[in-house]
Amino acid sequence: MTTSPLLRSYSSASLRLPNRLVMAPMTRHRAAEDGTPLPIVAEHYAQRAGAGLIVTEGIWPSSRGQSEWRLPGLETAEHVRGWRGVTDAVHAAGGRIFAQLMHGGRKGHPLARLTGDLPAGPSAVAAPGPVHVRDGRKAAAIVPRAMTTDEIRQAVADHVQAARNAMDAGFDGIELHGANSYLIHQFLADNTNLRADEYGRGSIADRIRFPVEVVSAVASAVGAHRTGLRLSPGNPQFGMSEADPAPVYRALLSEVDLLGLAYLHLTDDERYPALADLRPRWHGTLVANVGENGDPTTRERGEAVLAAGLADLVSYGRAFIANPDLPERFARDAALNAVDETTLHTHDAVGYTDYPTLAAAEVH
Numbered sequence: 001m002t003t004s005p006l007l008r009s010y011s012s013a014s015l016r017l018p019n020r021l022v023m024a025p026m027t028r029h030r031a032a033e034d035g036t037p038l039p040i041v042a043e044h045y046a047q048r049a050g051a052g053l054i055v056t057e058g059i060w061p062s063s064r065g066q067s068e069w070r071l072p073g074l075e076t077a078e079h080v081r082g083w084r085g086v087t088d089a090v091h092a093a094g095g096r097i098f099a100q101l102m103h104g105g106r107k108g109h110p111l112a113r114l115t116g117d118l119p120a121g122p123s124a125v126a127a128p129g130p131v132h133v134r135d136g137r138k139a140a141a142i143v144p145r146a147m148t149t150d151e152i153r154q155a156v157a158d159h160v161q162a163a164r165n166a167m168d169a170g171f172d173g174i175e176l177h178g179a180n181s182y183l184i185h186q187f188l189a190d191n192t193n194l195r196a197d198e199y200g201r202g203s204i205a206d207r208i209r210f211p212v213e214v215v216s217a218v219a220s221a222v223g224a225h226r227t228g229l230r231l232s233p234g235n236p237q238f239g240m241s242e243a244d245p246a247p248v249y250r251a252l253l254s255e256v257d258l259l260g261l262a263y264l265h266l267t268d269d270e271r272y273p274a275l276a277d278l279r280p281r282w283h284g285t286l287v288a289n290v291g292e293n294g295d296p297t298t299r300e301r302g303e304a305v306l307a308a309g310l311a312d313l314v315s316y317g318r319a320f321i322a323n324p325d326l327p328e329r330f331a332r333d334a335a336l337n338a339v340d341e342t343t344l345h346t347h348d349a350v351g352y353t354d355y356p357t358l359a360a361a362e363v364h
Contacts, residue, residue, distance in 0.1 A: 004299060004303055004330055004331070005020070005303055005306045005307065006019060006020050006021055006299065006302050006303060006306065006314060006327075006330060007019045007020070007021075007327060007330060007331055008020060010052065010285075010312060010313060012262075012263075012284070012285045012312075013225065013260070014173075014224075014225035014226070014261075014262040014263070014284075014285070015053070015096075015262060015263070015285060017052035017053055017096065017313070018052055019050075019051070019052040019327050020052055020306065020312065020313045020314060021051050021052050021302075021313070021314065021315075021316060021326060021327055021330070022051060022052060022053045022054075022055060022265075022287050022313050022314065022315040022316070023048055023051040023053070023054040023055060023315070023316065023317075023320040024055060024289055024315035024316060024317040024320070025055045025056060025057050025058055025100040025102075025175065025177070025230075026057055026317050026318075026320075026321065027057050027058055027068075027071065027345070028044075028057050028344065028345065028352065029068070029069075029070045029071065029132065029345045029346065029347055030044070030070075030072075030347060030352060031070050031071055031072035031073075032070070033069070033070060033134075034073075034076075034078065034114070035060065035063075035066070035071065035072050035073030035075070035076075035079055035114070036072070036073075036076075036078050036079055036081075036082040037072045037079075037082045037083060037085075037086055038347075039085070040348070040349050040352060040353055041072075041082075041086055042085045042086045042088075042089040042090075043089065043349075043353045044352055044353050045086055045089065045090050045095070045097060046086075046089035046090050046092070046093045046095070047093075047324035047353060047357075048095070048320055048324045048326075049090050049093035049094055049095025050094075050095070050324075050325060050326070050327045050328065051095065051320065051326070051327065052096070052313065052327075053096050053097075053098065053313070054090060054095055054096065054097040054098070055097075055098045055099075055100050055175050055228075055265070055315070056072075056086075056097065056098070056099050056100050057071075057072065057100065058071065058100050058101075058102025058177050058182070059071075059072045059073060059074045059083075059099055059100060059101055059102060059162070060072070060073045060074070060075070060101075060102060060103065060104065061073075061074060061075065061101045061102075061103055061158045061159050061161070061162030061163075062075050062103075062158040062161070062162065063075060063113065063114045063115050064103075064115070064120075064151075064154070064155070064158060065102070065103030065104050065105070065155070065158065065183065066104060066108065066112065066113045066114060066115070067102075067104025067105075067107040067108040067112065067119065067131075067182075068104075068107075068108065068112045068131060068132040068133075069111070069112045069113075069132050069133050069134050070132070070347060071102075074099060074101070074162045074165045074166055074169070075161075075162065075165070079165070079169075080165050080168050080169045081169075083099070083166070083169035083170070083171070084168075084169045084170050086169075087169055087170030087171055087172075088170060091170070096172050097171055097172055098171060098172055098173040098174055098175050098228060098262075099166040099169070099171045099173075099174045099175070100174070100175040100176075100177050100230070101159055101162050101163065101166075101174055101175070101176055101177060101218075102177040102182050103155060103158070103159065103177070103182060103183035103184075104119055104182060104183065105119065105120070105121035105122070105144075105147075105182060105183030105186045105192075106119055106120070106121025106122070106123075106125060106126070106127050106144040106183075106186055106192060107119060107121075107127045107131070107144075107181065107182065107238070108131060108144070109131040109133055109139050109141070109142055110142075111133035111134055111137075111139055112131050112132060112133040112134070112139070118142065118144055118145050119144045119145070120144055120145040120146065120147045120151060121144050121145075121146070121147060121183065121186050121192060122146065122147060122183075122186050122187050122192055122193040122194070122195055122199065122200070122210075123146050123192060123193060123194040123195055124143055124144060124145060124146045125143075125144070125191060125192050125194065126141045126142060126143045126144065127141050127144075127181065127238055127239055128141055128238055128239040129141035132345065146195070149197065149199070152199055152210060155183065155210075155214070156210075156213050156214050156217050157217075159176065159214050159217065159218055160217050160218055160221045162174075163218045163221055163222045163227070164221060164222060166222075167222055167226070172226070173222075173225075173226035173227060173228060173262050174218065174222065174226065174227060174228070175227075175228040175229065175230055175265060176214060176215060176218060176227070176228070176229045176230065177230055178211055178229055178230055178231045178232075179230045179231050179232030179235065179265075179267055180232050180235060180237050180238070180267075180292070181235075181237050181238035181239070181240050184210065184211045184214060185231075185232065185235075185240065186240075187199065187207065187208075187209075187210040187211060188207055188208065188211060188242070188245075188248055188249075188252070189240045189241060189242050190241050190242055190243055191239070191240070191241040192240065192241075193207060204247055204248055204251045205251070207248055208248065208251055208252045208255065211252055211256075212252065212255045212256060215227070215229055215256050215259065215261070216256075216259065219259050219260075219261065224259045224260045224261050224262070225260070225261075225262055226262060227259075227261050227262055228261060228262045228263045228264070228265055228287075229256060229261060229263075229264055229265065230264075230265035230266075230267070231249065231252075231264065231265070231266055231267070231274075232266075232267035232269065232274075232289075232292065233245040233246075233248075233249045233266075233267075233269065233272050233274040233278070234269045234271045234272035234274065235267060235269055235292065235293070236271070236293075237292075237293065242272075245272050245274075246272065246277055249274065249277075249278060250277075250278070250281060253278055253281045253282055254281070257281065257282055257283055257284070260284065261284055262284075262285065263284060263285035263286065263287050263312075263313070264278075264282050264284065264285070264286050264287065265287040265289065265315065266278060266282075266286060266287065266288060266289065266311075267289045267290075267292045268288065268289070268290045268292075269292070269293065275288055275290075275305070275310040275311065276310065279309070279310050279311070285312050285313065286310075286311045286312055286313070287311060287312070287313040287314070287315050288305045288310055288311030288313070288314050288315070289314075289315045289317075290302075290305060290314070291316075291317065291318070292317075296316075296317070296318040296319055296339075297314065297315075297316055297317075297319065299330050302314035302316070318339045319336060321339050321344070321355070322336065322337040322338060322339045322340075322355050323336050323337050323355065324355055324357055325357040325358055325359070328357075328358060329358060332358065334358055337355050337356065
């Protein structure tokens with residue numbers, strides 16, 4: 001048995017975690033067509049309840065923010081009932097789970113949305129395709145609409161209502177997805193926010209206005225201690241461009257740091273060392289993600305992040321997909337299962353709930 005620092009407990013004003021391993025949010029397409037999570041979703045997350053904290057896949061806060069077909073929502077009573085089954089299963093297994101709210105903004109296609117309309121983002125700038133649409137097909141990207149000021153305000157309200165729905169569904173908290181090319185990130189980035197109004201390019205204060213409004217409104221509605229924020233400064237995924245992210249994200253953190261959020265979930269990138277630059281500017285819990293655009297994060301790399309003082313917790317994505325008992329495997333220095341890449345975005349239990357644990361292997 002190892003004594004990895006990843007396996008030490010962690011406590012803050014908002015969190016009481018048995019270890020420092022966070023299951024990162026990962027899109028898996030295991031929802032019904034109306035956005036209700038399938039029954040296997042409860043089994044999937046309950047299997048991984050040994051994580052210090054689970055963050056769900058991205059969940060659209062309203063149909064206006066749906067980016068792809070068969071992604072889950074948190075808008076209707078049926079969605080809330082479906083997610084209640086998930087949270088009950090995770091809590092029964094001793095786990096803790098936050099819901100990630102993910103508004104697609106410009107990302108999407110009419111055939112990928114229950115509303116059947118064009119997606120809308122800060123500006124009419126298309127995202128690279130393809131997009132998962134009905135019947136398992138993929139469609140080329142299209143040019144979205146630019147959001148009106150009223151639609152921006154509606155997006156804030158949609159996040160607030162979805163956060164309240166998450167509390168009704170039994171989640172321990174919510175994470176706002178401000179990373180990886182989704183709506184909040186689109187307001188922050190150079191090439192996706194071409195607006196000339198108070199939400200646009202006039203100044204950094206304009207660029208961060210929408211993110212600050214969303215975070216503040218949600219924290220006020222459900223409690224800052226139940227609200228996390230994920231950011232990925234400089235991340236070029238899905239056609240994003242940020243030539244000089246440092247001043248933008250420093251300004252954003254100076255605003256949201258004052259709120260006392262549960263945590264900041266920060267993706268590092270070789271183009272901009274966000275952890276090193278922003279860690280001293282954040283006074284709360286920091287979750288590091290260091291494998292977003294590269295190889296899966298190893299135990300050793302996670303330990304190095306903690307040893308360097310760059311974060312309090314470390315999130316793991318692909319390792320948790322294939323290893324539901326990841327903390328135990330780290331504790332026992334056991335080999336990890338490999339991810340089956342062909343089943344990441346299918347709709348059944350194969351490659352989702354059938355990865356073997358060490359205990360199951362020992363029985364056989």
